Amino acid sequence: MKNTTGWCVDAEYRLYAALFFFLLHFLLCGASKVMNLESNVYILKRLIRLRMSISIRPPSHINRRLFRPVKIVKSQLSRGSVGLDENAMQRDWDARAKENPMYYIDTDKKDWDIEEFYASGSLYVYDLVPQALERTGFDPKGKRILEIGCGMGRFFPAFADFFDEIWGIDISPEMIRLGKAHCPVKDAKFMLGNGEDLSEISASSIDCCFSYIVFRHIPKKSLLWQYLAEIYRVLAPGGVFQLHFHSSEPIKLKVYSSIPRSLISVVAPVYHRAYLKLVHGESMEIPGSLSTWYGNAVSPREVERRLSGLGFKNVEILPDSTHAPGENFWAIGVK
Numbered sequence: 207m208k209n210t211t212g213w214c215v216d217a218e219y220r221l222y223a224a225l226f227f228f229l230l231h232f233l234l235c236g237a238s239k240v241m242n243l244e245s246n247v248y249i250l251k252r253l254i255r256l257r258m259s260i261s262i263r264p265p266s267h268i269n270r271r272l273f274r275p276v277k278i279v280k281s282q283l284s285r286g287s288v289g290l291d292e293n294a295m296q297r298d299w300d301a302r303a304k305e306n307p308m309y310y311i312d313t314d315k316k317d318w319d320i321e322e323f324y325a326s327g328s329l330y331v332y333d334l335v336p337q338a339l340e341r342t343g344f345d346p347k348g349k350r351i352l353e354i355g356c357g358m359g360r361f362f363p364a365f366a367d368f369f370d371e372i373w374g375i376d377i378s379p380e381m382i383r384l385g386k387a388h389c390p391v392k393d394a395k396f397m398l399g400n401g402e403d404l405s406e407i408s409a410s411s412i413d414c415c416f417s418y419i420v421f422r423h424i425p426k427k428s429l430l431w432q433y434l435a436e437i438y439r440v441l442a443p444g445g446v447f448q449l450h451f452h453s454s455e456p457i458k459l460k461v462y463s464s465i466p467r468s469l470i471s472v473v474a475p476v477y478h479r480a481y482l483k484l485v486h487g488e489s490m491e492i493p494g495s496l497s498t499w500y501g502n503a504v505s506p507r508e509v510e511r512r513l514s515g516l517g518f519k520n521v522e523i524l525p526d527s528t529h530a531p532g533e534n535f536w537a538i539g540v541k
């Protein structure tokens with residue numbers, strides 16, 4: 207719909223909404239409490255991209271999608287283990303796997319083509335893995351890699367270029383089913399895990415442990431530390447790990463934590479919807495609890511201390527280039 211000046215009303219609406227929520231974001235974050243310049247610059251960039259990609263749609267579309275009655279219930283905003291039962295991680299991830307598995311694995315696209323999806327794994331592996339192998343001085347030939355939170359095994363085809371045996375473990379039975387059905391590496395071993403440990407895997411049986419965008423979704427830090435101890439147990443002496451962590455609280459949860467409790471059920475769902483719309487550029491109704499999506503945040507120092515405390519050697523923290531600067535980091539090291 208166009209107004210008399212020819213300017214798209216929807217476009218104007220989006221622009222004003224973008225500016226309004228960017229200002230709201232600053233206000234709610236509270237400059238002194240959680241100011242994170244890089245994150246805010248990232249949001250601003252996304253908003254500018256949104257502004258550039260304005261489409262011509264009736265303004266009612268935005269009204270409906272951004273401000274329609276909110277589906278998120280207060281319990282979805284719980285953090286840590288509060289309000290979560292012990293099966294929440296599995297139930298939520300399985301629901302995501304049933305609804306749109308490739309999207310919840312990689313939210314860059316809602317309608318992945320399966321071949322393109324598996325091809326995208328190679329881009330990541332070639333970007334991420336060789337430098338870790340080089341830094342740890344590890345030769346993957348003839349070795350076995352285990353991916354924790356492997357999803358549908360999108361990294362497996364590229365892992366197979368380096369390693370001889372590919373194992374993956376995941377908490378979601380549906381992800382495992384889809385991986386077995388579609389992963390091009392037919393002799394890869396997909397295992398269903400309990401999401402808390404690696405009890406299916408015997409001690410010292412793995413040469414390399416890898417995990418990407420999984421630990422960040424785990425709602426309890428204690429489970430994360432349990433996984434690290436398990437990784438130490440299953441790695442063979444001289445084995446290496448490359449693990450991805452979320453380094454700071456997601457902006458949105460920071461915002462929630464700065465809202466008075468009495469207002470949270472009113473403000474948070476609107477902010478949540480607006481944040482996803484503006485930052486991710488689309489609506490996103492995440493199945494399950496937000497706690498199993500937004501998970502936890504840990505400091506690189508804390509992770510390094512834990513890993514060294516377990517007995518790992520040459521522990522290094524490396525930046526992650528796949529998300530906004532400073533949002534995540536890698537830890538690598540040797541048993």
Ligand SMILES: C[S@@+](CC[C@H](N)C(=O)[O-])C[C@H]1O[C@@H](n2cnc3c(N)ncnc32)[C@H](O)[C@@H]1O
Binds near residue numbers: 299
């Ligand atoms: C964002 S996807 C990433 C999948 C894969 N790493 C990739 O990048 O293609 C997160 C995966 O971790 C799994 N997951 C979530 N929590 C887990 C847990 N506690 N233990 C094992 N897997 C988990 C989910 O089922 C999902 O397949």
